[in-house]
Amino acid sequence: MGIAYQYMKASLIRHVKGVDELGNIIEVKMWKIPERTADNPYGYKYSLVYIVNGERVIGYDNAEGKGEHRHYRETERPYRFKSVSQLVADFYDDIEKFRRGEEP
Secondary structure, X not given: OHHHHHHHOOEEEEEEEEEOOOOOEEEEEEEEOOOOOOOOOOOEEEEEEEEEOOEEEEXXXXXXXXXXXXXXXXXXXXXXXXXXXXXXXXXXXXXHHHHOOOOO
């Protein structure tokens, strides 16, 4: 049954979806998975996304087989997960940098 089965038994710990003052979508989804694995040693599954004009401009996730990574527009780079709170802080910091016209 493997990893996909484990995620089916995951517990949703946070789901926030909203629209910022500029009309852009911010969505944060996080699950606690029942067992840590080599692919997921921290025990969390997550997807954080910032959508501008219908397109993802910033995203953090740990999709199966891809490991932890972040997206900025079309670029994908590895991300080093430290904690849930640091993940959220890094995501919102990237949003603020994007709004200032800086590359996160």
